[in-house]
Amino acid sequence: MRSQIPNENNIKIFVIIVTFNGAQWVENCFNSLRNSTISVQTIVIDNNSTDNCISLIQSGFPEVSILHSPENLGFGKANNIGITEALKLGADYVFLLNQDAWVMPETIEKLVEVHQANPKYYVLSPLHLDGTGKKLDFGFSLYISPYHCENMVSDLILRNGSVKEVYTTSFVNAAFWLISREGIEKIGLFDPIFPHYGEDNDYLHRVIFHGGKTGVCPAAFACHDRVQELASVEKFPYGKRYKRQIVGCLITLMNINDSFYHCFMVFLRSRMEFFFASFFKAKMKESFLELKVFFYILLKISKIKNHRRLNMEKGSWLSK
CATH class of the missing domain: 3.90.550.10 (Spore Coat Polysaccharide Biosynthesis Protein SpsA; Chain A)
Known part of the structure; x- marks a missing residue:
């Protein structure tokens, strides 16, 4: 053809x-x-x-x-x-x-x-x-x-x-x-x-x-040609789970079609739910992971806000 x-x-x-x-x-x-x-x-x-x-x-x-x-x-x-x-x-x-x-x-x-x-x-x-x-x-x-x-x-x-x-x-x-x-x-x-x-x-x-x-x-x-199944975070090794949780938080917080305030509240609510669900089941390792993710993101808030602002501009990162 x-x-x-x-x-x-x-x-x-x-x-x-x-x-x-x-x-x-x-x-x-x-x-x-x-x-x-x-x-x-x-x-x-x-x-x-x-x-x-x-x-x-x-x-x-x-x-x-x-x-x-x-x-x-x-x-x-x-x-x-x-x-x-x-x-x-x-x-x-x-x-x-x-x-x-x-x-x-x-x-x-x-x-x-x-x-x-x-x-x-x-x-x-x-x-x-x-x-x-x-x-x-x-x-x-x-x-x-x-x-x-x-x-x-x-x-x-x-x-x-x-x-x-x-x-x-x-x-x-x-x-x-x-x-x-x-x-x-x-x-x-x-x-x-x-x-x-x-x-x-x-x-x-x-x-x-x-x-x-x-x-x-x-x-x-x-x-x-990839694995044909639903990716479940719970099946990942601890270190990979930590990275995937961070990515999930970034996806939520970086959505420029929504206000940062609303994105942050969604992030905060989900982290609290995951933390307490693990804590009350005495899953201390998972609880600690949630705290690590939470504080990692908190330390990145200023950077996240800056990246959100840049992504609202035309052609972001093309000349960075």
């Missing part, structure tokens, strides 16, 4: 992939980009991998540009490097792609076509399948529920009239995000206050604040 977008438009699409010990997915991920029906340029930001994923990319996919980080920057900060580089090179779109994921040949082209017909959608995503390509990704199936994405499931199952080319959603994870240049120039980059995880939630809050939309396109598909 040939691209339906005229060549004279000369649309520049840069795929940004953050790698960290992802050798097992290199073939599927990068071959899928070679087979794309619209041409793309690919930038890898490697988070100091210790396996052979970079050598596999260099030998098998020499067309890929690779930027090396001397440390693991996490998802958001590493993607910021790639997005900044893509903008310097004249990108019209960036497509964020997880290292453990791959796209169908028409996926990126279809997303670009939908955006050109619906430019208010600053972020667009395909449907996410699991690693077999035979089922919906479990996490994604939650994101397209009526709570997040009105009418999509009903339209697809019941065929109520015609299925729309794009459905507005309040959240879809950043495994496959097409972001327009206009969107980046208004919203900016990922907020570096997030250590790992949560930066995509925050970014989509900012999309809304800056007058844009996030959409899911049911005619486009991609595969995400």
Whole structure:
């Protein structure tokens, strides 16, 4: 299938992939980009991998540009490097792609076509399948529920009239995000206050604040080869639980579509509930964890307020 977008438009699409010990997915991920029906340029930001994923990319996919980080920057900060580089090179779109994921040949082209017909959608995503390509990704199936994405499931199952080319959603994870240049120039980059995880939630809050939309396109598909189950914080090791609790608090407090006062009261109430629930059950380790999270966030309040203010500005973090 040939691209339906005229060549004279000369649309520049840069795929940004953050790698960290992802050798097992290199073939599927990068071959899928070679087979794309619209041409793309690919930038890898490697988070100091210790396996052979970079050598596999260099030998098998020499067309890929690779930027090396001397440390693991996490998802958001590493993607910021790639997005900044893509903008310097004249990108019209960036497509964020997880290292453990791959796209169908028409996926990126279809997303670009939908955006050109619906430019208010600053972020667009395909449907996410699991690693077999035979089922919906479990996490994604939650994101397209009526709570997040009105009418999509009903339209697809019941065929109520015609299925729309794009459905507005309040959240879809950043495994496959097409972001327009206009969107980046208004919203900016990922907020570096997030250590790992949560930066995509925050970014989509900012999309809304800056007058844009996030959409899911049911005619486009991609595969995400990850664990297919609900992530339960209670199952995490103690240290990871602590980090995830902090991320959850930051997501709440950094939502610029709500007042800081209300966000803080939600944070305070939830921390108190978790603390006393653990305390009265004599779960001292969990109680101590809640206190650690609470005081960590309190010490960051000034920084959180400053980041909220910056994120209300056009193009935050682009020049930081």
